[in-house]
Amino acid sequence: MKEYFFDCAVIGGGAAGMAAALEVEKSGFRAVIVERENTLGGILLQCIHNGFGLHEFKEELSGPEYAGNFSEMIYASGVKVFLESTVMEIGEAQGKIHELYCYSAVYGVFTVKAKSVILAMGCRERNRGNIGIPGTRPAGIMTAGLAQRLVNIDGYIPGKEIVIVGSGDIGLIMARRMTWSGCKVHAVIEIQPYPSGITRNIVQCLEDFSIPLYLSHIVSSINGKDRIESVDVTPLRDGIADEEKTFRIGCDTLLLSVGLVPENELSRKAGIRLNPQGSGPFVDSYLMTSRDGIFACGNVLHVHDLVDFVTKESRTAGANAVKYLKSALSARQYKVVSGSNVRYVVPQKFNFEDVSQFYLRSMIVKNDAQIEVKINNHLIKSVKQNHVQPSEMISVSLKKEELAKVTSVNDPELEISII
Amino acid sequence: MKKEYICIACPVGCHLVLEEKSKDDIKVTGNRCSRGESYAREEYSEPKRTVTATCSADNGRIPVKTNRPILKEHIDSLLKEIYSINIDTLVERGDVIIKNYADTGVDVVATGSSAGKIKS
Structure with a gap:
């Protein structure tokens, strides 16, 4: 089997993988991207x-x-790219060297050996099975991203x-796309009492075309034998289906925009510890996973709403991989926990030696909220939001000086809450 | 004349009310900042959108966009024009596909290249 050696192997050539690989290459280390499609970009x-x-x-x-901007930078740099190549498995490290087993119609079966690995495989869409819509199983039902x-x-x-x-935003974007493609979008059905996409998309993708948005409604049945013919829609009252008020909407296609989950197959198989809250890998303050030298960034770590944040986070992961290659990741790690109204915080560890960047998601909708950062109940930062x-990711950064207020605490634990 | 809008300038999403008493007396309320006021005025007088779509090419689709927002009333006819085009030459990102559409001053440009997509 053919073997290739690199300082850093990046799995996935989308926004995250490209930014991370460029960062590594910039520092004089050799990076490779393994991408399963025939183009970079994801x-x-x-x-x-x-x-x-x-x-x-x-x-x-x-x-x-x-x-395009990023792939031009990749091809102008020294980053090696394997297109149409799939990483099947991350093997056990041989000493400090990681092994990626890859196969490709172009290159055959090969192994990439690298001193560090960056996971940048992105995320997947949740599907019908994840939300359990009852009814028949006809053709014409697919995720919004597939459409x-x-x-x-x-x-x-x-x-x-x-x-x-x-x-969700993909569903809203697709409502406009289908309308602009000559189709009729009859309705958007949302189980929550508020939209899960951003306001701009509600206005420009639904209101512009007078597409009705049914909040606190569910699809209670899918009807049709070979092809979907209609859906039954039921309003919720206090969270319980009000079955008497069920109505029917005729359709030949049902698009699902019901959330995204990090792509965890490779990570799980590699024995990487996953974070049950954010559902991506558990990472320390350097975005390093539970396996030494394997980092994660972008939507494989947690689902972002802006690609710009993916790029930023991935540069950090790339820079940390470089520090790892120079054996310069030494700071002691302490625990980070999600406080009240916070669904998850990434990363799940912090240190006292670097600037700390946290990303979190709220569980609530609120105006004039306050983000509070505490270490063992000492308030160290409070940000007005x-x-x-x-649906809007929140980012909080902490300077070294802000953290320095509490270095004398035993067993520090950092908690971020929304009040 | 009274119109309601939801501001899209930021995630807060203020509920704006625009009231026109006469041509020179237009009032916007409900906004928390000045961006809300200008948003409502523009949505009222000349709402514009950036249009994105794809053109057919000899082998695959080429993504395109308007190089600036275009008045909403032009969108349907613009889309028809975009869909009627078949690109049979090599296109690079940024190439103009439609120049000055209907004298609006708006161009349609390619946002992707056709390299590798065209049969030789």
């Missing part, structure tokens, strides 16, 4: 709508443009009469 390539890059490039780009690929990359229209379950909601 999910950005099918996100042809605009709104990407306001932080990173100070202009509004479409997904392919954002991806997006069919329409934007392959040029197929999956149906004409559309109902969308879930008001005009508005919090589960």
Whole structure:
């Protein structure tokens, strides 16, 4: 079997993988990207709508443009890229060397050996099975992201009469895309009492086309034998289905936009500890997983709502991999916990020696909220937030000086809460 | 004349009310900052959107966008025009596909390249 040696192997050539690999290469170490598709860019390539890059490039780009900017940088750098190559397994480390077993129609079966690994495989969409919609199993039911690929990359229209379950951003974007492609979007059904996508998308993707958004409603049945013919929609009252008020909407296609989960197959098989709250790998303050020298960033770590944040986080992961290669990751790690109204915090450890960057998600919708950071009940930082909601990721950074207020505490534990 | 909008300038999503008493007397309320006021005024007088779509090419689709927001009333006819195009040459990111659409001053540009997508 053919073997290749690198300082750092990056799994996945999307936004996260490209930013991480560039950071490693910039520092004089040799990086490789293993990507299963035939182009770099990942999910950005099918996100042809605009709104990407306001932080990173100070202009509004479409997904392919954002991806294009980075892939040009990759090909101008020394980063080695294996396209159409899938990592099947991360083997046990041989001493300090990690082994990735890969196969490819182009390169055959090969092994990448590397001193460090960065996981950047992105995330997956939740599907019908994850939310358990009752009814028949006809054709015409698919995730919004799959429909997006069919329409934007392959040029197929999956149906004409559309109902969308879930008001996540991909579902909203697809409501507009299907309408602009000559289809009729009859409704968006959301189980929560508030939309899960951002306001801008509610306005520009639904209201612009007078598409009704049913909040606190569920799809209670899927009907149709060979092809989906209709869905039954039931309102919720105090969280309980009010069955008498069920109504029927005819459709030939049902799109699901019911959340994303980190792609954990490889990580799980590699024995990497997963974080039950954020559902990606458990990482320390350096974004290093439970396996020495294996880092994680982007949507495989936790699902981001802006690609700009993915890029930023992935640069950090790349820079930390470089420090690891120089044996310069030495800070002692302490525990981070999610306080009240916080679904998860990433990373799950902190140290006193570096600037700490935390990402968290709220469990509540609130105006004029306060983000509080405490170490063993000593308040070290309080940030005012005009508005919090589960679909908007919150970032908090702590300077060394802010942390220094409490270095004398025994067994420090950092807690972030929203009040 | 009274119109309601939800501001999209930031995640707060203020509920804006625009009231036109006469042509020179337009009032916006409900906004927490000045961005809300200008958003409501623009949505009222000349709402614009950036349009993104794909064109057919000899082998696959080419993503395109308007290089600036275009008045909403032009969107349907613009989309028809975009869908009627078939690109049979090599296209690079940034190439103009439609120049100055319907004298709006708006161009449609490619946001991806067709390298490797065109049959030789």
